[in-house]
Structures are given as structure tokens and as C-alpha cells.
Amino acid sequence: MLPRKKAITPHHFDQTELPWQALANAVVIQAVNDYRSFTRMLRRLQKKIAKVGTLSDDERAYLRIRIDYYSYQLREVRSFFRSEDFALYPVKVRSNAIRTEKRDVKAVDDISFSIGRGETFGLVGESGCGKSTTGKAIVRLLKPTAGQVLFEGRDIFAGKTGDDLSQKIQIIFQDPYSSLDPRFTVGRCIAEPLKVHKVGNRSEQEARVRSLMNDVGLRPEAYTKYPHEFSGGQRQRIGVARALALNPSLIVCDEPVSALDVSIQAQILNLMQDLQEKYSLTYLFISHNLAVVEHLCDRVAVMYLGNLVETAETETLFCHPAHPYTRALLDAIPVPDPDGPTMRSTLEGDVPSLMNPPAGCCFHTRCPHACERCRLEKPALQEKGDGHLVACHLADKL
């Protein structure tokens, strides 16, 4: 199982733009899943290193690095759970070493928004604020514990898995590397939804796949190749073709370009815009890149700690942001202007843990305007006019 494609490495912890709680959560989820692999791996490595005489210097150095790496991950888990007696190095394998306490995490809490037909609706916010969870609920990959997702007036969770609604709502994933099955040829990857939903016979499916490949700019010879033979951008084209296979009307695009090189991102975004026009698609565009969102989206919703804090037309949101969090996010967009201001207001402090969210306004622990009321009372989303909704007690005064 290890090394994992998306393993958390010490390097991730150096990236200050990622809130450490989100990382800690990710590490915990990963560690709970992978704890046995970590410890098995460590034991194996330690056994090997014990035979130190039979190893070359390079091998020994390599093994030490691996041990440090796995130990590091376990150390993060340990500090998260504050389990004092967790013997780390050398590792004692104990199945109950990680004591997980069952607690509810509200990754998304009481949010509501609507997306118009043909619209590109942006969902923005820092990592870990619940964007993907929202997107996954909309494509039925996650079932919310309460509430409804209505599509064309129908509750998507009322129907059966595999019904026509699930064909009409598709998803493009963030990571084109892990969202394609490496055992399948490109043709098979794109045809998969057609096979699952039993659409057409084999030759009809092949014809459909070939026409989709043409739509997304893949050469015909790609049909029999495997995903690993392609670059990131080409792989995302495969992901886009797969999402289009069932003629959906709504596509959830979960950070579709953030795993790609900057030079490739624009190509994929342009392709998505062309396809939207051609097939009258509606996009829920999830991103933490505000510059891309400003360029692509008609309306934008800003999320913080599982809550919606502001929704508005893109121009309104970018020119007249009303929520302190939105303002801080916009201030953080880098401006390539050497004469521009060097001091920018940036967010201070960490995102609070979802396991212990703050009372009152979810943003009060980091808000420069927080007052007593903010600590006690949760602000409701209120309309400022023209569909501009803001959840802040001081929205009219700031």
C-alpha cells in the first residue's frame, strides 16, 4: 500500500498556506486507514537495518530516510491524539495504539445555495473548509446526515443509485493521476460510465468514446493506450471525456486544474468553457484559486469551516466583498505589480478544528472585527440586495 500516491510528507507541513488542522485531519484519516501499513513497513525496515553489515552505505542511508519518514507520520498522529504512552521508535505494534474517539465531524454544516441552468457557480475557500464534501454530496458520493439536494426539483437521494439523475450529474476530480484506473485503457476508462449504466452496445459505446475523445482533443490512437502514458493535462482530458460520457447537464468540477502545471491549466479551462457552450453544461466549479474563479464563474459562494459565509455575482463579490473572510481571501491574491502595496492584510491564526468548531460566528477566532455578539450568536445569511448574501453581524457597517 505504501508509498501512497497522496501521502502526507514532512514537505506538506512546510507549506504555510495549508492550515495545519486540515493536514492533521488528513493525517489522522490516513493514519487510521494505514496504521498497520505504517507499522508493518517500519518493522520491515528496522529488521533490514538490523542486518547492517550486509547493507551498502547507500542502502543504509535510504532505509534511514524511509524510517524517518514513516516515524514522522506516526509522530504527527501521536501528537494529534496526545497519547502519552505511544512508543514510537522502535515501534511496538499494538492494534489499539491509536485510540480513536468517535466524534461527529461536521465537514459541511447547514449550507444552502442554488445553481441556475447553464451557470458556472464557483465554490471557494481554504483547504479543508468542506468544498469537496459539498461536491461529493451533490454527485451522491456522500450521503448527508440531514437535508436535501434537489436537482430539477427532485431530491437526488430519494431515487435509486444508478437512476437517470446519477447520469445527469457527473464529477471531474482534482487529481487526474489517481482518478483513472491504471489497468484500463483510455477507451475503457471513458466507456466505464456507459458500461455501468448499460448505455448502447459495444460498437455504439466505442463510437461514443471516440467522438468524446475528439471533443476533448485526444488523438484517436490514444484509445488503446494506458493513462500512465499521458501527461497530467492529457489525463485530465480523459477525465473530462469520462464525465461527459452520459450526457450530463451538471458537472461538479472539484479543483479540476489545481494538480496540473500552470502552463496546462489554461488549456483545460478553455476546453471546459468550450464544452460548456457546446453541450449547455452547468458547472459547480470548486477551487481555491480565486483568479481562476473570477475569470470563469458567474456567481461565487465562499465557504469557511463548513459554512457558507458569502454568495454573490462574481463581479459584486470581487469588487464589493462584504464578509471579512472574503476580503482576507481577496487580499491574499498575489498581484504582479512591483509598485503595488507590499503590506497586505493576511489571515492570522489557524482554521479551528472541525471537531471543536467555535461557537457563534465560525470566523470569530480570526476576524479582526469580532465583538462579543460574534462569539455568542451565529450570524444568518442575509441578503444585501441583488442576491448578495452575507453571514456577518457587521455586514452593513464594515
Ligand SMILES: Nc1ncnc2c1ncn2[C@@H]1O[C@H](COP(=O)(O)OP(=O)(O)O)[C@@H](O)[C@H]1O
Ligand atoms: N470521512 C471523513 N472523516 C472525518 N473527517 C473528514 C472526512 N471527510 C472529510 N473530512 C474532513 O472534513 C473537512 C472538509 O474536507 P473537504 O470537503 O475535503 O475540504 P476541501 O475540499 O474544502 O479541502 C476536512 O477537514 C477533512 O479532513
Ligand code: SF4
Ligand atoms: S460576525 Fe463578527 S466575527 Fe463573524 S465575520 Fe462578522 S464581524 Fe467577524
Ligand SMILES: [Mg+2]
Ligand atoms: Mg477538496
